[in-house]
Every structure is written in structure tokens, then in C-alpha cells.
Amino acid sequence: MASATTTRRPVRPDDLFNLAFIGDVTISPDGRTICYVQTRMDRETNEYRSDLWMIPATGSMGDAVRFTREPRTVGQPRWSPNGQWLSFLSDRDGKGKRHLWIIPTSGTGGEARRLTGGDLPVSDYAWAPDSARLVFVRGEKSAPPPPNPEPAGRVTDDVLTITRIRNKADGRGFIYDRRNHLWTVALDGTETRLTEGDHDNLSPAWSPDGSEIVFVSKRMADADFTNATELYIIPANGGEPRRLPTPEGPVDAPTWSPDGARIAFTGSGRANVAGVLNRLWVIPAAGGAARDLTPTLDLNIGLDVSSDSRAGLSASRPVWSPKSDALFFLASTHGTTPLWRVGLDGDEPERIVDGARQVQSFSCSRDGETVALNLGDGLNPGDLSVITNGGAEPRRLTDANGAFFATVSLAAPEAFTYEGAEGWEVQGWLISPVGRRDGERYPLVLEIHGGPHTAYGVMFFFEFQCLAAQGQGVLFINPRGSTGYGERFTMASNDDWGGNDYRDLMHGVDAAIARAPWIDPHRLGVTGGSFGGYMTNWVITQTDRFKAAVAQRSICNMISKWGVSDNGYNGNDRQWGGPPWENLQFYLDRSPLMHVTKVVTPLLLIHSERDLRCPIEQAEQFFTALQYLRREVALVRFPDEGHELSRSGQPLHRLERLERITAWFRDHL
Secondary structure, eight states: OOOTTOOOEEOOGGGGGGOOEEEEEEEOTTSSEEEEEEEEEETTTTEEEEEEEEEETTOOTTOOEEOOOOSSOEEEEEEOTTSSEEEEEEOTTTTSOOEEEEEEOSTTOOOOEEOOOSSSOEEEEEEOTTSSEEEEEEEEEOOOOSSOOOOSSOSOSOOOOOOSSOOEETTTEEOTTEEEEEEEEETTOOEEEOOOSSSOEEEEEEOTTSSEEEEEEOOSTTGGGOOOOEEEEEETTOOOOEEOOOOSSOEEEEEEOTTSSEEEEEEOSSSSOTTOOOEEEEEETTSOOOEESOTTTOSOBBOOBOOSSOOSOOOOOOEEOTTSSEEEEEBOBTTBBOEEEEETTSOOOEEEEOSSSEEEEEEEOTTSSEEEEEEEETTEEEEEEEEETTOSSOEEOOOTTHHHHTTEEOOOOEEEEEEOGGGOEEEEEEEOOTTOOTTOOEEEEEEEOSSSSSBOOSSOOHHHHHHHHTTOEEEEEEOTTOSSSOHHHHHTTTTOTTTHHHHHHHHHHHHHHHHOTTEEEEEEEEEEETHHHHHHHHHHHHOSOOSEEEEESOOSOHHHHHHHSSSTTTTGGGTTTSSGGGSHHHHHHTOGGGGGGGOOSOEEEEEETTOSSSOTHHHHHHHHHHHHTTOOEEEEEETTOOTTHHHHSOHHHHHHHHHHHHHHHHHHO
16 A cells, blocks of 8 residues: 555556456465466566466465466466366467466476467366366367368369358457367377367366266357357266257357256256346256356356456356355346355345456355355456355455556546436446645546447556546446346347447436536547447537547448458347448448438547458458548557557557547547
């Protein structure tokens, strides 16, 4: 903590390099030691640097020690069931591809060694119960699906022939000839292949006796035209997989109960419906009817609250209790993410760790008596905490950013609710400008999240702090379409982009002005990315109340976006009432490009050249139209970046992005 005489300065965009991010946490089977990922950005090398750290579960702040020391990144650390090994994924061979590594944790110690071969990266893995081998997921190139139209005498091999609709993915590039398959690997590096075929196989988990592996796959006819996936079980030594009769719809995150009787998984129960919530299910491992354990929770399973200040964090799977009678899981609600427990007896789910914060990762000891947690909130990107012996409140073990935060002024978000469109209750948060003085008025920037099926909440956002530091208030809102308020609320934006969701946002601006007299209603800005970028473009075609706008990874033309995006035909299609030829008037009416002549707000467009989710042609169209109309507009293009620039792009590009955003609002507000 800073002393009373410490002079704190405002946050600057280049403070991005002063932040440390706690990622995945994993506790040893005996509950004595916690390992976690800590990541920083290196300005000199323009790279991310992460290492594994260790701390006793009974330790205190300052007791953590750095366990790995390589100038690369690590992720997904996991203890072997016997506690003698720690495994992780890393690109420490310097080629930018993550492979599976192990390092001893007992005896005389030793260096980490790479366990998996090949040139393609490993994306997921799991230890066998006997600690003698692991199952892992690795991509491979496969032959294009039939029919193969390649001519007999090719002149050059750099020309691609695409024959399937699902052929690209943001962050991965062209995937038309790539599939994910399962292998096992022994501790001596011997690999055995488990799956074959023209389909993806993901999320493996072992049976407690080590004889079988459950995994997620997509093997149905017309797999490219559905979001449905299924669970399969395969013998651990190889053989024919058998399908479990899971409900229709996508399934994920299978995990076997300790007694071997059941498999838990997440799934919606409905295929190809936008905004439908994932529930927590169990199914007999031998086959039989699946049962929804959370039918009344009306929340999406998982961490849905977004942030631009995370690294080294992977999705948390549900965790079984030692007696196989309950499951622990995450589900975001009203801008927070508690840790929940639900029993198999039909009782209502209960919150184990609650409050105005986010449980971003968690891990339980084998006996269930010790739980390690990564907890973040509005003023903290995340720190390690622990619960022991059923304690009610987690005990904090790290202060990753304490020394830095003691030197700067941060602004805490204030939550409020207001009446949105149609009288619906909507939640928002307001951040006051740093150094605000009574009696003076300040600009306000409206931030709009992506998705739209995600959420803002009580979580640290560095971009918001940068805006507040230069004397601007920040308003962020969860309009309809957001998660955490029930399925009806989440699905309400379907077939209505730019409708009541837009009105929710405008009602929120009015409510903020009414509750905060320091807001200057004549100096309003608006920004957002992805769906938030679409909505930024839409807002400035519907009203002239905003004096500056920054549209990031945005959409302006719903017709072309449907055809060029990696998820247009199977994601937006379900949110926009089908393909353009079936709902053309909606596509036209709700495309900002069709209303571009109304724009008078100065607009900065920020876009990544390798964005396959919202391809850069979207920004180019809006930029060209506004230039044609002689309006004030600028387009900033980021090379070698995809849709995730603001969250995981190259460090210097992330800094450049923040500098451009803050400068645009500083100059125009």
C-alpha cells in the first residue's frame, strides 16, 4: 500500500508494460503447493513473457517463488496425479508453437523437457491416473475432402482450392485441411495415435481407472453446417470410439467422476440457436439419458465477464467433489462470476465464492479441502487466493500489481441499474475521471462490449483506466443480448441488432447523465469492438449526440459480413434471421453503411488486417463511404493481427492502439 505522502500519477498507455497478469492456477493433489502462471509484456522484444510460480497453500504474500525461467510463454500447468511431475504447454523451443513439456517436482529436481514431437502445436492435454502417460490434442494437415478438383498437371503449388464452407478461423488462418486428433504420450516420449478421420477431436479426459478417454467430436453429416458436437469414449490403448447419447447441441468440457460412474459436461441442449445458455449435465459413462443439473439457474456456465487485462488463462472445466456427489463450476451473473456448487440430488446450485469479483480460474486438491483461485475485480486484474478446510472467505496469497498500483491513481467503477427499452432493467457501471473536482464538468465515453453474447462487469479494464486518467468518465453497460441475466435477456438481441439493444444503450447514457452532474452532455464519445464496433457505427448513424467515435474491429455491411467472416454463415446467420436472401430487408435496414449519409461524428476506425471474424473490408467500406461524403474519418490498419488485438495482440501494437484511442478522444472531446 502507498503511504500517505506518496504522490500518485495518472495511468498512461505505456503502463501496459508495468502490469502482471495471473493466469491459470493448479494445486498439487495433496493440497500443499499451488502453481500459477504469471505473464508480463516485454517492450524491448515486443513479446509476452510468462513463467510458472510456486507458493505453499499455507503461505503468505511474498512467499511465491519463480519455478521456470525461460524467455518464452507457458500455459495450462497441471500436476501429475502422483504429484511428482508438473506439465505445461510452452513455445520455449523458439518456433512459436506450443508443445507439451514436463518437469520434476520432487527428488533431486531437474530441467524441463519437451515430451511431444512434431512441428504442429499442442492445444490441450490431460494426465492419465497412473501418471505414466498423457493424452493430448494436436492438429495435423489432412487431404482436402472429396471431391478433389485438383488438376492432374499443376504448374504451381501456392494456389489453394477450397471445397468446404468452413475453411478459415480467426487466429488460425485457413483450416480447410487441418483437423485436431488425439494421441497419448508416455514419459519417455513414445507417442500413440488414438483418432483418425476427417473431423476434429477435442477436450479429452481420462476415466479414473485409466482404461478409457472421453472426448468431444463432430462426426455427424453436414458437420460444417451445425454448431452441434457430441461426446465419444475411446479405449485408452486405441480402438473404435462409441458415442454417448448427449442432447442436441454443442457439448464441451467433459470430466469423469472419481467413482467412474458418470461424466459431467457443459451443453445447451439445443443446436444452432443463438444466445441459448450452456447448462451443466451428467450422463452415465456406460450410456443412458443425460440429466441437466442446472435447469433453474438460467445462467451460462463459464466465465463470461470480459477484460483486456488477462493472459495465461484457459477455460475452467467443472470439477467433481471427491465423493462424486457434487460438481463445482463457474457461471457469471450480473457482472460477477462466483464459484458454484451443485449436488446430484437435485438441490439448487449454491454460491461458494461470491461477491463483487470474478473467479477467473480455480483448482481443487484431491480431498477437496483446499481450493486455489484466481480472483479479479474492478481494481485488480487478478491475484492468487486460497480456501482451506471449508473456509468462508478466500485468503489472498499474491499482490502481483501492488507495487505498481501504489504509484498510480485508479478509478473504481460504480454499479447502477436503470430502465431500458420496454421497461427492462439494465445494469451499467460508471467510472469518474481521475482527479475530478466538484462543480466541473467532464467528457464521458460510452464503451460497448462485443459478442453480443458476453458481458461487462466488476473487472479491471486497462483501457477504461487510461481514459479516466486523461479526465474522461467511462460508462459501460450490459444491454440486452448480454449474458448473466437469464436466457430471455441474452436471446433478446437476436433478429434485432440496432433495435432495443441500441435503445438500452441510449437510455443508459441518459441515466448516467441524470445521476452524475459532472458529465458534460455536449462532450460524449462512443467506442467498442466487434459487436461493439458494429454498434458504434450504428450509433453515429442514428444520432448526432456523440462528438467523437472509435469503431474497432467493426461491422458496417451485414450482407458482405455474412459471406466473408469465419462465423458469418453459422453464427450471424442465426442472429439475423437466416441468410441475406431470406431476410434481405433486415440486412439492409440494420447495416450502418446504408445510413452512412447521416454520420456527422468524427470517426476513427481501428482494424486488424488478419481479422477473419470481422474482416477489414468492413472498415474499408465505411471509411471509403465517409471519405466519399467528405466526412471526418481515419482508418488505422494493424498488420499481422487478428480479431484479438486488444487482448492478445503484439505488445507494441496494443500500446499503439491505446495511444490512438486516447488521442482521438483527447483531441475531439
